[in-house]
Amino acid sequence: MSRAAAVTESRLARALLIGGAMAFLGFFLLLPLLAVFSEGLKQGWSAFAAAIVEHDALAAIRLTLIIAVISVPLNVVFGIAASWAIAKFNFKGKSLLITLIDLPFSVSPVVSGLIFVLLFGAHGLLGPWLQAHDLKIIFAVPGIVLATVFITFPFVARELIPLMMEQGKDDEEAAVSLGANGWQTFWHVTLPNIRWGLLYGVLLCNARAMGEFGAVSVVSGHIRGMTNTMPLHVEILYNEYDFVGAFAVASLLAVLALVTLVAKSVLEWRFDYHHGGAGH
Amino acid sequence: MINRRILLSAAAFGLLATLGACSGGDKTSDDSKTIELTNVSYDPTRELYKAINDAFAQKWKAENGQTVTFQMSHGGSGKQSRAIIDGLEADVATLALAYDIDAIADKGKLLPANWQASLPDNSAPYTSTIVFLVRKGNPKHITDWGDLAKPGVSVITPNPKTSGGARWNFLAAWAYGRKAGGSDAAAEQFVSKLYGNVPVLDSGARGSTTTFVERGIGDVLLAWENEAFLAEQELGKGKFEIVVPSISVLAEPSVAVVSENAKKHGTEKVADAYLRFLYTPEAQTVIARNFYRPRDPQVAAQFKDQFPTINLVTIDKDFGGWKKAQATYFDDGGVFDRIYTKK
Numbered sequence: 001m002s003r004a005a006a007v008t009e010s011r012l013a014r015a016l017l018i019g020g021a022m023a024f025l026g027f028f029l030l031l032p033l034l035a036v037f038s039e040g041l042k043q044g045w046s047a048f049a050a051a052i053v054e055h056d057a058l059a060a061i062r063l064t065l066i067i068a069v070i071s072v073p074l075n076v077v078f079g080i081a082a083s084w085a086i087a088k089f090n091f092k093g094k095s096l097l098i099t100l101i102d103l104p105f106s107v108s109p110v111v112s113g114l115i116f117v118l119l120f121g122a123h124g125l126l127g128p129w130l131q132a133h134d135l136k137i138i139f140a141v142p143g144i145v146l147a148t149v150f151i152t153f154p155f156v157a158r159e160l161i162p163l164m165m166e167q168g169k170d171d172e173e174a175a176v177s178l179g180a181n182g183w184q185t186f187w188h189v190t191l192p193n194i195r196w197g198l199l200y201g202v203l204l205c206n207a208r209a210m211g212e213f214g215a216v217s218v219v220s221g222h223i224r225g226m227t228n229t230m231p232l233h234v235e236i237l238y239n240e241y242d243f244v245g246a247f248a249v250a251s252l253l254a255v256l257a258l259v260t261l262v263a264k265s266v267l268e269w270r271f272d273y274h275h276g277g278a279g280h
Numbered sequence: 281m282i283n284r285r286i287l288l289s290a291a292a293f294g295l296l297a298t299l300g301a302c303s304g305g306d307k308t309s310d311d312s313k314t315i316e317l318t319n320v321s322y323d324p325t326r327e328l329y330k331a332i333n334d335a336f337a338q339k340w341k342a343e344n345g346q347t348v349t350f351q352m353s354h355g356g357s358g359k360q361s362r363a364i365i366d367g368l369e370a371d372v373a374t375l376a377l378a379y380d381i382d383a384i385a386d387k388g389k390l391l392p393a394n395w396q397a398s399l400p401d402n403s404a405p406y407t408s409t410i411v412f413l414v415r416k417g418n419p420k421h422i423t424d425w426g427d428l429a430k431p432g433v434s435v436i437t438p439n440p441k442t443s444g445g446a447r448w449n450f451l452a453a454w455a456y457g458r459k460a461g462g463s464d465a466a467a468e469q470f471v472s473k474l475y476g477n478v479p480v481l482d483s484g485a486r487g488s489t490t491t492f493v494e495r496g497i498g499d500v501l502l503a504w505e506n507e508a509f510l511a512e513q514e515l516g517k518g519k520f521e522i523v524v525p526s527i528s529v530l531a532e533p534s535v536a537v538v539s540e541n542a543k544k545h546g547t548e549k550v551a552d553a554y555l556r557f558l559y560t561p562e563a564q565t566v567i568a569r570n571f572y573r574p575r576d577p578q579v580a581a582q583f584k585d586q587f588p589t590i591n592l593v594t595i596d597k598d599f600g601g602w603k604k605a606q607a608t609y610f611d612d613g614g615v616f617d618r619i620y621t622k623k
Contacts, residue, residue, distance in 0.1 A: 006543040062457045117366055121366035122388065127367065131367075136369070137368065138368075139366075139367055139369070221368040236354075239323075240326055240486075
């Protein structure tokens with residue numbers, strides 16, 4: 001009797017907890033997302049499509065993609081190098097390196113942007129030299145790329161470090177003892193071992209690179225058609241009372257994020273499948 | 281295993297190829313058939329310059345056979361000024377007040393200190409003023425500045441640190457306080473009561489309008505006259521009313537060629553022509569249609585009924601010029617800091 005009662009109660013509690021969590025998620029995640037789409041489609045598909053193929057919107061989409069295409073590979077190379085070094089070797093300053101990798105997570109994006117203004121602005125540390133050589137960093141595409149790379153620094157490395165540490169260096173040692181050189185070891189042993197974790201990190205990195213607002217806003221200069229990324233373009237349209245346009249571009253950003261999420265889920269499933277649920 | 285490796289290297293190659301393509305296609309072509317002009321402006325002028333740019337591009341094309349394309353950037357006036365100083369390469373700066381262009385001359389050394397003399401009317405091709413926007417039926421019975429300091433009235437105005445319009449708002453309120461109370465001390469007391477009623481300071485005038493109109497926050501919006509008209513006539517027809525206060529300030533938004541940048545881009549001639557175009561009857565009509573007060577007497581007469589007559593104080597006569605006003609009221613440790621932190 002007491003046991004049955006306990007079960008009933010826990011079932012009720014379980015239902016309450018699950019229901020509560022679902023309601024919470026629905027209210028705070030699903031509802032806003034639906035609101036974005038419904039606002040964007042308020043005046044039908046043609047207004048939605050018109051807002052997206054508009055000249056400045058297309059420029060913003062192109063710039064956002066360019067930024068992702070530049071910053072994600074940079075972070076992949078850096079992330080693999082850093083996590084390789086941290087997981088497979090012991091050296092002085094290792095904990096300092098780990099702390100540095102985490103830095104962009106702990107600094108506010110606005111501050112991250114200001115760092116680059118202070119460095120490359122006309123009155124910044126390198127400003128006069130850059131001007132003398134007619135190089136534009138801040139308020140131009142290079143500045144936006146720098147800010148994005150800085151912001152997305154930890155994503156790949158943070159994903160790979162625990163994975164590589166867990167895997168240890170036995171496989172690599174075996175490969176080397178069988179006569180493989182460094183590159184061969186990397187391509188045939190290390191990379192296949194970390195590939196799913198790496199792709200997962202790339203997806204996270206990509207999502208942030210496309211969605212970053214704060215740091216990019218500081219270094220962009222907001223020139224429409226030139227230095228406006230999609231998130232900045234959404235803000236501009238909103239401030240121009242073009243709500244359909246703003247939410248149409250916002251929905252496109254959301255769709256990109258959703259595609260990333262779906263890809264992530266697929267990868268997670270494959271990752272678990274290959275490693276029998278062991279992975280991370 | 282094999283095809284997976286092929287896939288991976290194909291992906292890597294694709295990335296590299298796109299990278300190369302992007303970095304190559306970045307520069308604009310530099311033939312003399314087209315010329316690019318970057319106009320860095322303040323917040324509420326988006327609609328105005330969209331119309332002006334089209335008209336000017338047509339005229340320039342007809343006269344010189346050259347196509348002008350415009351790059352526009354909008355934001356709070358102070359913020360925009362800061363960006364130009366930090367290296368945003370504006371050919372022309374069209375900001376909310378002379379002080380923000382003074383700052384570019386002072387700190388950025390990008391144009392001569394006497395820039396204001398290079399165009400007619402103190403380099404301000406139009407004027408404007410500050411009025412109130414209230415909700416339909418004026419439920420809080422707001423008729424003048426005095427009502428804004430009453431308890432229970434919520435006032436929306438942007439941050440004077442970053443917004444030009446907000447500084448005009450502040451000084452207009454100060455002018456009323458001084459007239460009503462007879463002294464600067466009374467004005468400070470009035471203004472600090474008024475800012476005690478401000479729930480949120482947006483960074484630019486447009487942000488404040490959105491807060492008031494779209495988010496429905498506040499009972500009264502201190503707004504540029506043009507912004508108030510825009511909200512009343514185009515955004516929420518029948519949802520708002522304009523209240524004209526007994527006293528306000530003559531706002532002179534200034535324009536200037538940022539000569540160092542223009543020299544670098546080879547755009548001096550077109551930039552100067554662009555700003556002078558603002559004074560032509562054609563542009564003045566566009567200006568008046570966008571609810572800014574035109575300088576041209578004929579155009580002004582034509583649009584006379586659109587603009588109410590208000591007793592207007594001026595920055596030079598009543599506040600000793602922008603440099604002094606900026607230092608007294610808005611710089612760090614100034615009056616605004618004192619009253620806003622006291623709250």
